[in-house]
Amino acid sequence: AQSVTQLDSQVPVFEEAPVELRCNYSSSVSVYLFWYVQYPNQGLQLLLKYLSGSTLVKGINGFEAEFNKSQTSFHLRKPSVHISDTAEYFCAVSVNDYKLSFGAGTTVTVRA
């Protein structure tokens, strides 16, 4: 079975500063990797995904993530955050493309 660990439960960051959210996964087979964002009282919105190919993946809203197979990691980064990036972020893996296994989430709070 696969599992996902998000290493930080809360990340406070100042506006215009960079942010990195860490995600590690475990699986004995190849996986698809995803990052989702959830704003208050809303569902999940896909930020980006890694299927294969280039290990650096660019997503929406200026986010990018790097897949590292040897470290089984898929960390999310943004070089300069805005107040509107305040939200909860979820890393997820899919092994056989039928279900997503989510990490516990990282709450990002952006302060002016």
Add this chain to the structure above:
Amino acid sequence: KAGVTQTPRYLIKTRGQQVTLSCSPISGHRSVSWYQQTPGQGLQFLFEYFSETQRNKGNFPGRFSGRQFSNSRSEMNVSTLELGDSALYLCASSPKSQRGYGYTFGSGTRLTVV
């Protein structure tokens, strides 16, 4: 293109009652999955339907059930509600015609059991 639509957005039910939640997937999406989100357990997979057939089920008691109709719309039902069933229930759809497409989520139904 309309997104995934879940109704109702909010529900309050009493212990012991049953509830039905509805999900309309994106047009052309044939797979619908359901997830439960709680502060304690996080996001957990309930089940997935494809072409009216349940293909996969998560680790939930039999009180949780679902179905999918020929137009891909899906419903999930929870019988004999317990306080612990209070959660945000998220529906997600996928075309399943592209590997690794992932899922598009609806805004969820917030169920409160009192």
